[in-house]
Amino acid sequence: MRTLRRAVLLAVPALCALASCGIPTTGVVQAGGPASGVVPTIRVYFVADDTLVAVPRRTVAPVDVQSAVEVLLEGPTEAERVKRMTTLLSLPGLLPTAVPAAPATDGAVPVPQEVRTADLVKVTVTDDRVSIELTAAMGDVVGLAADQLICTALGxxxxxxxxxxxxxxxxxxxxxxxxxxxxxxxxDG
Structure with a gap:
C-alpha cells in the first residue's frame, strides 16, 4: 500500500509538469468555413468498348433519380472521353450548353436556347416504380443506351x-x- 501511495504522489507532479509543458494557450484559430459533411457521390454509367462503366460523380445533396439523370445527361468529361468513355444517349448538345434557336424569318439573329433536362426526359418516382419518359428530342433508346439510364437511376x-x-x-x-x-x-465500377 505504501508503494502505491508513493507512486501516486510521484505521478501527480509529473502529470502536472506534462500538462503545463510551456505551450501557450491560443484563442480561436480561423481555418476556413465550417465543416459541411460528406459530399454525396453517385455513379453515372457511360459506355467504353461496348460495356457499361460506372463513373463516380460528386453531386449536391439531396441525391435523387432526377439529379442523377441530370448529371448523366451532361455526358462524359474530357478526361473520361480520353479514356474512350462515351454515351449512347442522343443528346442535342451536352447540358447545360446552349443550342441555336430556329432561324428567324425576319432576319433577326436567333437567340440561343438553353437545353434543359425537362426538354429531354421526365423522371417520376412513385411508391412502386421509377419512370423515365424520353421526349422526342432524345428519341428512343435501346440496349446499352437504356441501361445507362436504368443503372444510373438504380444507383x-x-x-x-x-x-x-x-x-x-x-x-x-x-x-x-x-x-x-x-x-x-x-x-459497380
Missing part, C-alpha cells in the same frame, strides 16, 4: 435510401416503347 436510389431495395425502373420512348430495368447489366 441514385441506393445512395438516396441505403438499405432498401431500389424500385424497378421503366424507360419509355417518345413513341411508347417501354424498357423495364432490372439492373443485371449494371457494374
Amino acid at each position: 441514385a436510389q441506393r445512395v438516396a435510401d441505403p438499405g432498401t431495395e431500389p424500385l424497378p425502373v421503366t424507360v419509355t420512348g417518345p413513341r411508347g416503347r417501354r424498357i423495364e430495368g432490372t439492373g443485371t447489366s449494371c457494374s
